[in-house]
Amino acid sequence: MDAEAARALIHSPASLERVGRDPQALRRAVRQGELRRLHRGRYVRADDWSAMRPEDQHLLEVLAVEPARRGGDVVASHESAAVLHGLPLYRRRPRGVHVSGPRTRGVVSAPGLVLRHEVEVARVDRTQVGGIPCTTLQRTVYDLIRTTPRETAVAAADAALRLVAWSEAERSYSLIVAEQWRQELLARIARSSGRRGIRQARWVAAFADGRAHLPGESVSRLYLDDLGFAAPRLQVPFEGPGGRRYEIDFGLDDVDAWGEFDGEGKYFDPTMLRGQTSREVFIREKEREDWIRGRSRRSFVRWGSPHITSAEALRRRLADFHIAPRR
Template identity: 50%
Template structure:
């Protein structure tokens, strides 16, 4: 969901009352779950809220908070800037919108449960505007998140940001120079606060980040695999296909060696991802692909899904069933 889509789903109390909803009916709609309140005086239909991902829900709250701004130079920051940049919030459930600025008064009263205000100066060079909403720049946002968020979420944001600046989806090529330049930008932000909380984690995350990861789930798999002792983890490895072109593997476990794939259910259940193929055709094509990869590379291939990502230990148990262990 982008900012325009988020705006289209939001309804104010005044709009609902003009449509014929009385104050009593509005309260009843919130009570029975027909409407979800995202801020004081702002609502969204439950059907939209229920199917929205965490990032979309938070983005709607960011849009509302921006609409309520008056007389402040603060910008959206931390996870609130992350969703404006289209970055994931892996396993995060932010309860408040985050604003940063040397002067953050003028938005809402102190202690507002919807907004967290940070008395942190954001220089002009660290500010951008996305669809009319001011926020921290991409590199500043990543620097904040990799320092302050739990490590899985921090790595997912770093991976996704690197992918934005360095990955070309059409040619499936990765710009190493753009990657390196972005890492320097993030490291420069971190260098301004060498003793700040989380800097050590931030540097570790930035060193391990890889913009070739296609999804937060792949990021989490890579993090867990490292915890398990696997080394030389290479995302998106091409293997020549029998009719020309390439098969792409989510991860090469080069220290073993073996292949690893995150198997999301969407490739089998989502018609948009299946294209013109029905489920049996997708399953057959996937089996033929896997057989070819194993036969031509002489490597084992293991698959894991969301059910195996509760912990590193659970993922390790899954790999052990394929007789894949750290070298």
């Protein structure tokens, strides 16, 4: 969800009064769970809220806080800048809206809603997304990979590299563009020696790969590395019947196997189904898997979100198919 779509879901008392919500009825609707209060004078319908991904919920919180700003050089940062840039927050639910600046003058907030970082944000590290002042994509990733758990950090770094290096029009990923961006990030990290989280940031920046399509693929890569597998090839092209092109999530070449992370959206999300039924997608995937297994003579294993709750959970899933690291 982008900022424009999110704004359309946020209501003020005036807009609610126009459809018959007087102040007393408004308070009653909040108490009864029909409306959710985001910030002073900003509400969202509970049904809309419950249907959102956590990242979209936090985006609404960021947008709800923004009207309280009164100038100054404070910008949205960390997880709050991440949702503006469209980055995932894998297993991370922010406790409040993150803002950064040398001072917090100009930001008005309810206690506990805004998390302030008293830090100078250079002009080159500031931008606007959807009309909201925030840290740039690279500064945002730098902050995230220092301060969030590895799973969150790797998923965000992979997604950022995909944003800068993937061309949807050409369906291609530029290794040159990705590496240039990575080296700029590593240079920023090198200038920050001694700061909290720098060791993890350096490792995540080197490990990141924008060819991972989903956060689940990113975390799968992380756990495969933890388990001792060699670095897999990502989005491996494979020739299908009639010249069709398939792509396989993971080429586990050290164990002569293919691996795929199956997000639930593939079978249920209308935007991913593209007019097909879940049954049609399932049958197509079965035919694809049979073709790849038969033509390559390799094992083919799928896993989903329940299998990446930890590295151990993924190890057990792979072991069920007699797949284990050789080192």
